[in-house]
Amino acid sequence: MLSYILTLLPSILEGLVMTLKVFFVTLVLSIPLGVIVSIFRLSRFKPLSKITELYIWVMRGSPLMLQIVFIFFGLPIVGIAFDRFTAVIIAFVLNYAAYFGEIFRGGIESIDRGQYEAAKVLGLSPYRTFMRIILPQVIKIVLPSISNEVITLVKDTSLVYIVGLGELLRAGKIASNRDVSLVPLVLVTVAYLLLTAIFTVAFNKIEKRYSYYE
Amino acid sequence: MVLKVDWLNKSFGKKRILKDISFELNTGEILTIIGPSGAGKTTLLRCINGLEKSDRGTIFIDNAYLCRDYNDKNIYARSREMKEIRQKIGMVFQNYNLFPHMTVMENIIEAPIHVLGLSRDEAINRAYELLESLGLEDKTDSYPFQLSGGQKQRVAIARALCLNPKILCLDEPTSALDPELRGGIASIIENLASKGMAILIITHDMDFAKRVATRVIFMEDGRIIKEGEKEEFFNSFKDDRIRKFMVL
Numbered sequence: 001m002l003s004y005i006l007t008l009l010p011s012i013l014e015g016l017v018m019t020l021k022v023f024f025v026t027l028v029l030s031i032p033l034g035v036i037v038s039i040f041r042l043s044r045f046k047p048l049s050k051i052t053e054l055y056i057w058v059m060r061g062s063p064l065m066l067q068i069v070f071i072f073f074g075l076p077i078v079g080i081a082f083d084r085f086t087a088v089i090i091a092f093v094l095n096y097a098a099y100f101g102e103i104f105r106g107g108i109e110s111i112d113r114g115q116y117e118a119a120k121v122l123g124l125s126p127y128r129t130f131m132r133i134i135l136p137q138v139i140k141i142v143l144p145s146i147s148n149e150v151i152t153l154v155k156d157t158s159l160v161y162i163v164g165l166g167e168l169l170r171a172g173k174i175a176s177n178r179d180v181s182l183v184p185l186v187l188v189t190v191a192y193l194l195l196t197a198i199f200t201v202a203f204n205k206i207e208k209r210y211s212y213y214e
Numbered sequence: 215m216v217l218k219v220d221w222l223n224k225s226f227g228k229k230r231i232l233k234d235i236s237f238e239l240n241t242g243e244i245l246t247i248i249g250p251s252g253a254g255k256t257t258l259l260r261c262i263n264g265l266e267k268s269d270r271g272t273i274f275i276d277n278a279y280l281c282r283d284y285n286d287k288n289i290y291a292r293s294r295e296m297k298e299i300r301q302k303i304g305m306v307f308q309n310y311n312l313f314p315h316m317t318v319m320e321n322i323i324e325a326p327i328h329v330l331g332l333s334r335d336e337a338i339n340r341a342y343e344l345l346e347s348l349g350l351e352d353k354t355d356s357y358p359f360q361l362s363g364g365q366k367q368r369v370a371i372a373r374a375l376c377l378n379p380k381i382l383c384l385d386e387p388t389s390a391l392d393p394e395l396r397g398g399i400a401s402i403i404e405n406l407a408s409k410g411m412a413i414l415i416i417t418h419d420m421d422f423a424k425r426v427a428t429r430v431i432f433m434e435d436g437r438i439i440k441e442g443e444k445e446e447f448f449n450s451f452k453d454d455r456i457r458k459f460m461v462l
Binding site: 112114115117118120121122123124125128132133136137140212213214 | 264297307324
């Protein structure tokens with residue numbers, strides 16, 4: 001049994017690496033983009049705010065799977081082609097930035113107007129006000145929701161098998177089909193559970209770090 | 215004269231909030247504006263510190279126009295001048311609006327560093343002196359939530375003073391204080407005025423106005439009803455509206 005598991009490990013680990021790559025690249029790109037989305041969404045320039053609203057509606061209102069298929073299999077029909085990984089990242093980042101954008105918007109809107117006014121009478125520029133006064137307070141407020149999204153993202157990475165990228169779930173499924181065994185799927189389940197456990201602990205730590213003020 | 219307001223008018227929609235407001239404020243003076251809520255006191259203060267834009271009239275602050283009428287329009291200072299004019303007005307909000315994620319020291323030095331361009335050490339020295347004069351030198355590393363109401367107010371005062379303003383504005387400075395703390399804030403204000411600071415206070419705390427003011431303006435329904443030196447104001451008038459308000 002143990003030796004069977006050992007023979008599975010290389011392909012499972014390879015899948016894990018792809019899963020983590022999709023996960024981290026998406027996270028690193030979509031969180032800053034989400035901040036920008038929230039600013040656009042809150043813009044007083046109506047066309048910008050309306051277009052952003054439309055974008056958020058499309059991204060949240062259609063399946064991520066469809067968005068991946070659309071970009072990788074659909075766009076080449078009109079002459080826009082990406083390699084598998086790029087296509088997947090574009091779909092994930094656009095999708096997650098919409099969700100993060102709405103989370104940040106909620107956070108920004110919950111900051112007391114007095115904070116902006118205090119910054120304004122002190123003469124701080126709008127940029128400094130946002131980066132130094134508003135954003136740090138927003139991060140504390142949105143951390144629990146962000147943590148939720150991050151856990152979802154770990155699991156959503158399994159969708160990339162549709163374009164043939166060898167991630168965790170695909171590695172398990174191939175082995176399970178080949179060997180007619182449940183073990184590879186159990187192994188993959190354990191891997192996902194470990195990943196989500198690690199990120200849950202990490203976010204609890206970050207939340208604790210932000211509890212230095214009330 | 216550090217502040218001159220002339221024929222200032224402001225409406226929200228169709229409602230006229232400020233009607234032809236004119237007054238002056240000199241260095242070393244403590245001017246209190248009193249009046250019932252809804253009289254337009256807070257809107258007047260918000261026009262002076264630039265948080266609201268007036269519709270008509272002049273605000274002149276220490277040799278520069280914040281706004282004035284020109285060719286039938288109310289013209290505001292350009293953003294660079296605006297920034298300089300803002301530095302001349304220190305503002306202490308009713309609920310202080312301290313930045314909760316920053317320590318007392320960080321609250322105070324943020325603007326001197328990024329607006330005045332002081333080095334971090336210069337800013338810290340200046341802030342420390344102010345905190346010392348306000349009896350808060352042991353609170354530099356505290357966060358606002360760890361402070362009492364009176365301490366928060368003094369931090370807000372230090373934050374405003376650290377930009378070296380010519381005018382210090384306080385919106386309802388006694389509204390959130392226990393009665394025994396009112397004497398403390400009064401002596402802080404008197405001390406600042408004696409050093410030449412012009413002070414503008416909005417309050418409906420009559421006892422406090424009597425204690426600190428050198429001059430008093432009574433506003434009602436967007437207008438200045440009565441203005442006078444403190445003694446004269448509180449002793450000599452026979453205006454029913456003001457008497458009614460003062461009895462309240």
